[in-house]
Amino acid sequence: MVPRPRLRYEPRHSGANMEKLIIDGGHPLHGTVRASGAKNAALPILMATLLAPGEHRLTNVPKLADVDSSLSLLGRIGCPSLEGDPIRLDTSRIAYHEAPYDVVRKMRASVLVLGPLLARHGEAKVSLPGGCAIGVRPIDQHLKGLEALGATFNLENGTIHGRCGQLRGAEIQLDMPTVTGTENILMAAVLADGTSVIHNAAREPEIVDLGRFLITLGAKIEGLGSSDIVVHGVPSLAPGARPYAVCPDRIETGTFLCAAALTGGDIEVTHTDPSMLQAVLAKLTEAGCTVTTTPTTIRVKGPERLKSFRLRTEPFPGFPTDMQAQLMVVAALADGTSTIHENIFENRFLHAAELLRMGARIETSGNAATVHGQTRMTGSPVMASDLRASAALVLAGLAAQGVTEIHRIYHLDRGYEDLVAKLRGVGARIARVSDGMNDSEQMSAAMSA
Ligand code: EPU
16 A cells, blocks of 8 residues: 655644643652653664665654654655554655755754665755754764765755765774764665775664664665674665564663652563663662663662762763763762763753752763752752753652643653653653643642542
8 A cells, every 4th residue: 555645744742832741749650661662763764764665664663753753854755654553654756855954953863864865866955953952963974974985965055965876885984983873874885886884883772773674675784783884785675574663762761760760669661672771770770779670671679769870971882871861860869979971962961950940969060960969859840951851850850849840841752752641650740731721720630640
């Protein structure tokens, strides 16, 4: 069946600008949560479908605003989709080769169309993503890798315009192990003529998942999960015979585990993969939590009092920057002083100032934060600044005494599927309310969990 076009340009929760979260905190959370599919695997996999003309079926794709943005972008390119599980995508035809500014400004990951469009279509235009709340985030390494494969680029009116003939295999040495940079180059190299090697490649599990998906399309790739990825180019790719299941979201998993740690609760996350979360589980153990795992589940019991720790964010398998904000909340309620070094992004402490409003004691200097643990935090109105900072504020609200109000929650819709429902399922008193509700209506919504 050929999917009918389904183009959406509105965010999944179109009223999200006017909504806020109300949390009545200080209650231990108990129960089981099912992990969703990984946002950061689903996005490159959706873009990679462009490489193989035909109908693709993908399962375990999380329902997120960023997935909507990706499907909308693919729709504009000429590849309609049908929502459901599996999601169906028809990439038979490429009618257009641009990711315009209004899409890219909503989702930086739109840059992931560059590699697939060049490899299949020979031309791609992507509005330059620019910086975002957490850092400058250049894409020079993406372009360097694609140039090595034979593409040429011009910058015209804020838009990167790439062109190429048949791409040719090359040795590419990345300056740093960039996640989406590795993905863009990998997606282009699979259709290049000859063998490519990506040295200093990023090793994140989401890249391994993308690589596995590409292999189901007929790509020849070795070294996934290592720093040297070898790609033997093939002339063409075709959709796999079976639906492809996106890997679990390790950051969502880790966020729920922190909720158990912070509330002195006991949460088991199912349909996940502990091997993707070793650094996070080690840190939660160091903080005094009891961690038990099976191949697909992780259970964390929070201690009476958390312990302080030292943390440095690093590329995988080091501690993920996407869990730094959440662990800062853990540190804020730990016994003693913790230090946190953010080594990936230059401006990823925006949550610290909001946590101060809730009674945390945190000093930041450059990429270092010193967190003096307190025995309690108190609910207050706070403002979310980016996706993971928003998650940290939710965690702080769950742990704090009293009521927390979180504004600008549209960030959460980009990366956490059904967050409120999942938290209510483990006993959280949390509600998503419109700014128009009066105080008693808001409280009764939060208390009715
Ligand atoms: N960098 C460059 N030049 C490049 C590419 C990256 O200087 O060409 C720098 C960045 O500025 C940064 C560092 O290298 O300082 C690493 O950035 P990376 O490219 O690895 O990040 P990304 O690919 O843009 C992905 C995730 C982020 C996650 C980072 C780090 C996706 C769609 N995004 O971003 O996820 O924080 O890797 O693990 O996969 C999130 O989900 O909240 C999120 C921000």
